[in-house]
Amino acid sequence: MKNENNLNRRNFLLSTMAASTALATGTSLLNPASAAGSLKIGLMIPLSGPAGLFGPSSKNCAELAAETINNRGGIMGRPVELVFADAGVPPAEATKTAIRLMLSERVDAIIGMHDSAVRAAVIGALKAKIPYVYTPVYEGGECAKNTYVVGETPPQQLAPVIPWLAQNKGVNKWYMIGNDYNWPRLSNEAAKSYIASVGGKVVGEQYLPFDVNNFDANIAQIKDSGANGVLITLVGGASVGFNRSFAGFGLADSVYRLGTLIEENTLLGIGAENSKNLFSSAGYFGNINTLENQNFVQRFQEKFGAKAPVLNTLGQSCYQGVLLLEAMAKRAGQWDKAKLAATAEGTTFDSPRGTVTLRNRHVDTNVYLAEANGVSFEVVKTFPNIGSGATCS
Amino acid sequence: MVFFIARNLGLLAVLWTLPVLIGDYNTYQLGLYLLYAVAAVGVAVCWGQVGFLPLGQSVFFGLGAYISGWSLRAFGESWEVWPLLSLAVIVPALSAWLIGWLVFQGKKESGPYFSLITLALSMLAFQLATSWNSITGGFNGLSGIPEFGGLDSFGSLYYLIAFCLVLALAGSSWLLQAPLGTLWRAISQNEPRLVFLGYSTGTLKALAFGYSGALAGLGGMFYAPHQGLVTPDLCGFILAAELVVWTAVGGRKSLLGPVSGVVLVGLLTSELRDVFAYWEVLVALLFIGVVLYLPNGLSGIFKPLSGLKKTKISPEIAIPARSSVSANGGLSLLFDNVSSQIGTVHILNKLSFHIKTAGIYCMIGPNGAGKTSSFNVLSGELPLSDGTIQINGQPLKLAQHRLSALGISRKFQFPSIFPELTLREHLSIPLWSNQAKAHQYLDHRLHRWRSQVLSSLLIQFPFLSNQHNLASALSHGERQILELVMTLIAEPKLLLLDEPCAGLSPQETKHVIETIREITQENNLTVIIIEHDMQLVRELAEHLFVLHQGNLLAEGNVLEIQNNEQVKAVYAGGSKT
Amino acid sequence: MESLLVFNSLNILYEVFSLLLVALGLGIIFGLLRVMNMAHGEFISLGAFTAVSCQMAGLSYWVAFPATLVVCGSIGFLLERFLIRQLYNRPFDTLVATWGLSILLRKLLELGFGKGYQSLELPLSGSVSIWGTGYPAYRLLLMGFIVILVGGLTLWYNRSSAAMRVKAMIGNPELAESVGLNTQRLACLTFICGVCCAGLAGTLLAPLYSVYPAMGLDYLLRSFFILVIGGVGNLWGLFTGAAIIGGLQSGLAVLVNQTAGYFAVLIVAIIFLWRNPDGIFHRA
Structure with missing residues (x-):
């Protein structure tokens, strides 16, 4: 066991107490563990488990972000150092990992790209002692102290997109299919109000257990219901399987599909012959046609070579997370969690996604609607600066 | 007893001093794994001792965690939380017991x-926990669970967890050394034999499963405040499988085995997962290797520490002979047109005979005549398709394990014993049967019981006095005798013996015959013996039944049978009917 | 709504057939050899990934069939020889060891192909009209193929002398050994046959579903429930099991919802196991 693991509880308490005393008296006190050198950021990304697929792109995006920041002088003059840890694990394991990062690695912040159960575990473990940035697409509503969210929420992904599809593609009868858990249910809850607001209606709503991989019954319902749009909140293999069956039954020609978590890897699994009329709404696609993104993609490919993982919104969200911390520190003028929290609102930075602004500890960001063309996405519409709908104070 | 206390106190001392050595963070981690270990001890009791493998122990862990989490959230530190928390153990225990x-x-x-x-069940529980949003918080879980009685999950809670683990270990080893534990091990060795000795093994296994459910619930109960979060994966198949893996690697036959398995594999995994990407490949290989080469796990390398400790022989407790042995002796047995049929095969075909008085009866007949089958119909191994069997004028319609209470004992054709049990345990099991009250199976004094019959049998067969020897070390003949002795210790009124002398030396045969005769006379016993050896039959039998093709061919004393033309014809080789 | 009825009926029929295919390999290994094979799902993955490899190499989809037989045959041989052989008649140990094996195979697939989803092109696209309802041609082909495969196996099992020997071995291994049957070799061949059947199922189904290293677990659990309900050792039982599971899941998915179907399958499996524990091993 490494020596620094043997952190003495009393010392830990003393140092946090000292820090809070320093804060109360108005003097700044640097964290003794990292005073000398780098700013350590813990990255909790899925290296194993069902989401392990997003591990490599998450890791590389974070590395590129660190390199970018270090090339322009680091955060508050301190070079950024990344510590990666597996978050593709049950919550109890993630709790331990978060504590280890905080106590023995002494990271200054944690960035997390994982599911919501793990998020609850990490927040419980950190107890707001260090800033925590949650990056992936999620259901919204997280307002824990010292927690910042850069991922897309249902209002962002759906509020502009559903009216656009109604107007441009005439989609007005929606069938909703998702896995049976919180994110799909809350996404669909949000979607219903947007559908109603443009005069559309919901003709079916179904939730599937994670290990169901036969979608025939749902496809029959879709056929029968006369739906001309399907909102897909299935995840991973289920999304792939559904879309393959859907197209296999020849529905792709007449019915539009919109997914809020169909990123580039999922599309590869769906395959070119099954991707007709498939739309995806997200804050990021590898093919975003802006100078900022083209630059990013080029640097990514230069750094990671021909075998670089496919860029996608989940992986790229880690880049956003690191950039957010840099921008927040710049705005606060110092690395102190209370100061960071106090000045966070309105923090803004440029990114491959466009200009991003922190509001209510969530971000206002561009939302892109992309249409599948074979196994790649083409952005067909950019909705600038969409709010997250978060109400955190 | 002193050793027992010292060992558990020693373990507690080790666990209590660890935090000083390993620091806060590791203590916290260790605490989590000790919780899993509490559940794994339950898996080891079921799998290693009783012999059934629970693959869904997470159901009870999760149930305990949800109940505890929900209670703590609802009542925090007010007094109502205490009765509710106890439900986190009671409900899993009762549901496991009921399922079992x-x-x-x-x-x-x-x-x-x-x-x-x-x-x-674990898949069902996972889906239920995920779908039932309003109660469980769905996939995202029940979060923000407050600490437990003000115990910090980074400090003081660990000591409580360590205490609970030691309690679970001590409780388990106490149970395993109690008569109940002997019966549990007997189940894993030879369940049908135990049934015929008068035990309802279903009830015994349900108790074991209920106990393991209580342990899993206990682990879950502390998990909620330790983590502050309860999620559906706690009920799921993956955690259940991990508990089995840990138990297998650590060693399912001992109690410290699963604890070391959980701590070793579990802790190493969480430490090395981030460092070494293909760590899981290594674990899988280790796991396969252990199953192949170390069936008793890593702890099997060392001598088993618990359970089989040779205790000093304490003064024995004499118990009286069973009051049920009536003066007029024996019981009447009536087979009235008994048929047994499986598919289209007729095994017994309208077999009728009547035994009214005590004495030694022999059943003879060529192979396939239905001798053993008639025993099997009587003891419920074969279906009774037609006709009735009456004991003392009452039609027989009982669960198999109740036959023994009626005074029916059976010895099987091939010696049916418990190879990994000691001789003493073999002798005790029939002694307790129908004699000890339910609660006494927790009373260690039962091990010291001795009856008149047992004492005299020990004198007859001195090899039985090596009470700590395992039955697996016995010769074939000795096993035959051991099983016979077991049936006799139960002090039956009707004794069914299927070739009791097969494979015995002439010396042993003589001994056995004398014993049977003696006991029959002393206790007015009815004995039915299936035998091929005519020499023996002549020596023993007062009355003979000759069976042929599932039916009674003839009956009478030895002389009558020898002169029976029909019997002669059958034995001469024909199959004349 | 006649066309919907036809459509749903075809779907249920397809579901039953595909489940039969999925469970076949486990039926052989668990049913004939009594090996609780927790790595069954990974054997299916092996077949699917063989098809993916063939596509990557630019070969025709149909080449994947002989390739699967070679891959699964040799892996099956090695596994039987070095792992399963030591574990016959140790049911719990087999269960635990094959669980370890499944983790190992999954990780090796990840190592070779990455964790991502693979997409296999449909070898036969387009649809066929049945009573006015369009139905994917490949699914129909698949159903035909399953009928041939299962029918062939049934014939073989009922007629051939090799099958007689297998039955003799199952019925009474000591006796079979004593009359000169090489039971060790027979068991090995049976195991290989089971692995190959699982692999073929993977190859056949891969174009319709998502292919990724962790895909096996779902197939494993479903196969077990089919065997639990239908019993093993005869194909009619397997078919009954597939019909009950498939009918229940698909039927309730149509009538109520998928979650209800999922619960119903689990509950029915539990009831079958509880009321009729020997049902698994009953043979006609």
């Missing part, structure tokens, strides 16, 4: 079906 009772009732083995049921 329903599933095991009326069965004499614990094959893979039970494992598959528990596996399906």
